[in-house]
Amino acid sequence: MFKFFNRMRTVVSSELNSMLDKAEDPVKMLDQFMREMAADIQEVEAAVAKQIASEKMLKRKANDAEAMVEKRLKQAEQAIEADNEDLARRxxxxxxxxxxxxxxxxxSWEHTKNDVEILKAKLDEMKxxxxxxxxxxxxxxxxxxxxxxxxxxNRTMSSIGNDESRRGFERMEERVMQYEAEADTTEDMSQSSRTLDDEFKDLSNDDIDEELAALKQKMGKQ
Structure with missing residues (x-):
């Protein structure tokens, strides 16, 4: 029973590395060891309680026997005083x-008492x-x-800067640049597709603006 605690010292100090090497979860293993230790303590507590009960029983019986010794001694004295030697002898x-x-x-009580003291000391040590x-x-x-x-x-951070992530980011950047180039090209093509009528239409709009301004000046509406 008490050897388990000695084994626990070895486990925590040296076998923990072995558990890690075997890919065992040290947290779960430590919890299991603690449960086993608690179970051992409960077992010793039960043994101590049983020994204490035995000690008390033996002490009570020893006291009863001692009381009977005192009682018979007094009765023998009474019998002698009564000149009843036969009764005194019995x-x-x-x-x-x-x-x-x-x-x-x-x-037996003294041996049991010593055992109880030893068990109590062991129990205190275990606790x-x-x-x-x-x-x-x-x-x-x-x-x-x-x-x-x-x-x-660390694994997450290392995956962020790996070659695959970097290449993916570069592909997205190239695609955005391609979209921008397409937009510029479309705008240039729109300008180059203007017809001669479109250009004359712009000129005619300019003449109307000039005529409207002259008319407002004449009417004093500036």
């Missing part, structure tokens, strides 16, 4: 049995390491996302 014999029970239970790994995981996830974003941007 009380002391029963006391001896309770003493044996107490010694056994108390020894501390889990939080440290969580912080490191968050940092690695942020770095991985940043690296992915930079890679995507």
């Amino acid at each position: 009380a002391l014999e029963d006391k001896k049995g309770h003493e044996a029970t107490f010694n056994t239970l108390n020894e 501390k390491e889990y939080h440290e790994m969580k912080l490191k995981k968050d940092s690695l996830k942020a770095r991985a996302e940043s690296a992915k974003t930079r890679t995507k941007m």
Whole structure:
């Protein structure tokens, strides 16, 4: 159970490069490792709770046996005061049995108590390491996302200036220039297609303008 945390240290420090080489998603892998660590902590917590319950049960039974030892001792004293030696003997014999029970239970309780302390220390260590790994995981996830974003941007920027894009832009520029040349040619052809009548028509319009101006001057309408 506790070996998993040692393996996690190796994974994060060295096997992360191996995951990247194998095209594995480090973010997903780190999330999976954290879930496994959390499951291990829950398992240890359950074991600690069970040991604590056992410790309390043994302590209670040991206390009950110790109380019976005290009770039988007092009863033996009472029997002696009553000059009932047989009853005192039987009380002391029963006391001896309770003493044996107490010694056994108390020894088991002390072992269980030590186990509980060890498990608690291990659990605290696991939780501390889990939080440290969580912080490191968050940092690695942020770095991985940043690296992915930079890679995507670099690929996009490199595709903008490639030969194919540049050639496409040049073709569009040439087409616009061709449109402009066609427009200029059409305008020149329109000017050259004017007939002799068109030119005389322009002249006649000029004469009318001059005559109209002379007439307005004569009538004082300027």
